Amino acid sequence: MSIFSTEVFKGKHALVTGATGGIGYETAKGLSAMGTDVTITGRKEDVLNDLKDEILKDVSDAKINIVVADLADASDREKLVQSAENSFGPVSLLVNSAGMTGGGVLEDLTQEELERVMHLNFTVPILLTQRLYDSMKKNKEGAIVNVSSLSGLRGTVGGTAYVGSKFALNGFTQSFALEAIEHNIRVNAVCPGFVDTKMGRDGIKSKGERHGRSFEEQLKIENESLPSGRISTPEDVANTILFLLTDAAENIVGEAVIISGGSLMR
Template sequence: MLLKGKHAVVTGAGKGIGAAIVDSLAKEGARVTLMGRTLAPLQEKASQLPQAQAIALDVTQSDCVTAAFNQAKEVFGPIDIMINNAGQAHTSPVHKMDDEHWLQMMAVNLNGVFYCCRESLKQMRESGEGRIINIASTAALKGYGYVAAYCAAKHGVLGLTRSLALETATKGITVNAVCPGYTDTELVRDSIKNIVEKTGRSEKEALAELTQSNPQGRLVQPEEVASAVMWLCSPGASAVTGQAIAVAGGEVM
């Protein structure tokens, strides 16, 4: 029970990587606030955990983030652990990309992380300790074709992570990024469906295209990402800050 008594907030907590992180946090004794756009699946997940609450949140709206974090604090106290997991990935070649696509990718994947970091830091600085982990993707470490806006936003998350790590280095707070490769989640299943629809390839061929960049030749499992996050939350990782940890089977070295 390494995190007994700690209050952890997870965005995008209803499924995939977020849900796996929630399970791991709860197993280690943390009180968990699940945040996401759709309340029903968050409530269902929270009902299965010993100490959990669900709060609907659109991370792209600054005022909504402030209100949600105040609400979370009222129930479980100041935030000790912040997991920024909410994200979206839309595809488009740059020459066909409209403003709405670009702005949406920035709003969800970068602005939302900034808003949540800002609100959690207000509480962590008062208590003199904290952990912030941004789920940034290997798209923060390299480029991928047809997801330029997503990659740009995730590169921005890594820059934000490193800057915050320096700002908080003497405050008892660490700020790190976990960068999963293609992970077995609904987001990747949507990507496979998109490849099938646009190219006429089979699902097996589409999956092979995504996994060929992973030297292990497979999709990462959400629980593997959660394990990296849990280590960063642990007391033993107190000297680790400003880092980008790739969980991608050796894709990025």
């Protein structure tokens, strides 16, 4: 059930990266339902087209711009920004949702894998945000949400690359928030625990394998370990992102909002 008005973001332009993943997918749907013109990007054109079709079923006059891009590539990032601005004008709402898992225990971690994870999860959001920052400053408005992780707040076995990248993303969020708020631009992060997405399910499967358990057994353990009794859904995370983008969150600055079913209390 939505608590958001269909007029909240009327006339604004949002850019959602990682829109082919569960969290980005649901966030893009929510933004469109709130009146936003949305540019969506990811590497899977078929999923982006499915997302556009799904949005248009619910919001027949929605304005959706699809850009297939690999954000790890500088030329693709520039193509994305140019297409977004040419389609709907300056971006005032940015959701950095693109990311990846990867790595392993330290003795198995290669430099190539470490750099690949750090580049997409940490460097790319910075460079894309930097590219859009000037227009936000000129217009004296903006809101940015970085999709981090509970793993950006505590370590995990085999998490050197992924956990390190999310700790770094939270550091960027806090540092940039101090700079951007002077220009009426708010920057925050969300830090989900396990989410019912492909990435989340893969993480649960890997954790189960380390302990000799099936995916189903490990999922049951994860659900039962939480005060809420379940891992988060993509909609749980998307709704928090949407709230942070609205003026209702105008005094929330540089925060890392945890969405984990109460896991930190156990």
